[in-house]
């Protein structure tokens with residue numbers, strides 16, 4: 114997702130803008146730029162590529178104390194200098210940066226061209242800049258307001274004007290914006306990570322809201338110019354949580370943070386003695402949740418894999434029909450939502466366009482909607498009837514790791530919360546919670562042997578096709594392990610329910626193919642051992658994830674990575690850890706950009 118930063122105050126803007134853009138790099142981008150306003154008017158500098166390319170073309174000592182900056186992830190138009198943001202109007206007095214997509218940009222472009230406007234870029238954002246330029250008559254806020262009334266689509270945007278050197282106008286519709294409140298200064302951003310170095314006091318803009326920002330004032334209105342008063346909230350994250358803290362990569366840091374992040378995720382939410390889960394965010398809708406006749410879990414990518422683990426948890430503990438839907442499919446499928454349907458949207462960022470659209474569809478059709486999300490105050494968190502935050506801290510690496518185990522943990526908590534209100538006995542709930550409380554220390558035990566995963570990665574990182582197999586609760590983990598490997602090492606990998614191998618993919622097995630098999634103790638252990646034998650007889654190289662103490666598996670697998678024993682519904686929290694580590698080390702060994710994989714963004718805020 115693109116990144117937005119803006120500064121207005123008494124300090125030089127450039128260092129703040131550049132540092133803010135660097136903190137937004139993790140979201141993925143392919144060009145960047147800044148616009149400054151001062152006594153000399155408006156100046157714009159931008160460049161394709163990394164922010165280091167931008168630093169070559171800007172005056173790092175520029176005196177201006179008002180500016181906006183942007184990292185772009187190309188949607189309309191290639192990642193070039195010309196298409197990079199900010200975009201100016203033809204007069205060269207107005208500059209715009211924008212996250213989102215303007216759906217009616219072609220019609221507006223044609224309209225403006227007929228009025229004599231000459232476009233320089235292929236972007237939809239330039240259409241916005243030119244439209245504002247056409248409407249500007251001395252009041253920037255009013256010109257933006259009138260322009261946005263003509264826009265169909267999504268935006269998180271900021272605008273500056275040479276004639277108003279103390280003003281940033283911002284507006285939000287479907288793409289997040291927050292304003293950091295400092296001493297005689299304000300910092301606008303699309304993500305708290307860009308603000309934390311300056312203040313933890315922020316105001317979240319809501320959809321359909323505009324902000325007129327000066328050093329000493331933050332005026333919020335609706336698009337219809339009605340005043341609004343949003344609370345000033347405190348960001349709980351600390352700066353060191355969004356910094357590397359000595360690790361080589363954010364992904365490695367976040368993998369190793371999981372004992373602590375899962376502790377935090379569970380803190381205050383479980384009572385083993387009473388066999389009770391406390392989820393304050395669900396109290397107001399608990400009665401409706403308990404009466405649910407059907408549960409739909411939805412999300413994208415890793416969040417969808419966590420939702421698939423959730424399906425097993427809900428059907429096991431809550432005994433209510435549960436299904437999992439890709440958000441991108443659910444939103445266009447004319448879904449059947451009837452009385453007693455609960456839709457749970459799962460997300461790390463809370464800004465994924467498809468997930469938000471699926472949630473909007475569910476809300477419009479009358480479902481009770483819950484959010485399972487990490488970013489506090491995110492669009493998803495504000496669009497659901499209720500929800501539970503992951504509380505795993507900021508996840509900077511594009512490949513989701515601690516958010517995955519956080520999502521699964523929260524889904525396990527919700528399943529136990531509802532199960533206990535239906536038919537789970539206190540003893541059964543206590544046993545489940547007891548197992549859940551042991552997970553953080555068990556994850557730490559797995560991480561203590563992280564070097565064994567590196568050995569596996571070294572052995573097979575040059576192989577270009579891997580297979581991941583799992584059964585039952587570990588089938589979603591096979592999908593997640595394959596995704597991790599694909600997205601950061603660019604090795605092709607496919608996850609399958611182990612029994613499905615015989616229905617075609619077994620034709621792929623050769624001695625060149627690493628096959629990761631999740632073969633932990635459980636109800637399908639013997640079946641999965643049979644699958645391993647099927648792979649081996651065809652020369653496949655088996656990498657097994659097994660339960661500590663299993664001596665049989667070492668006889669039939671080339672490599673075995675052990676995890677502690679736990680109840681089957683919670684095994685994904687442990688079996689996913691070695692797969693995260695294998696993917697991480699394979700990517701490093703292949704010289705890939707682990708935290709910013711090619712073509713990927715941390716949050717996919719466009720369709």
Ligand code: AGP
Pocket residue numbers: 413414415416459460461462463464465468511512513514600714715716717
């Ligand atoms: C996972 O490693 C990927 N980064 C991606 O699949 C991600 O899980 C997906 O885009 C959903 O993002 P969200 O959790 O922020 O909604």
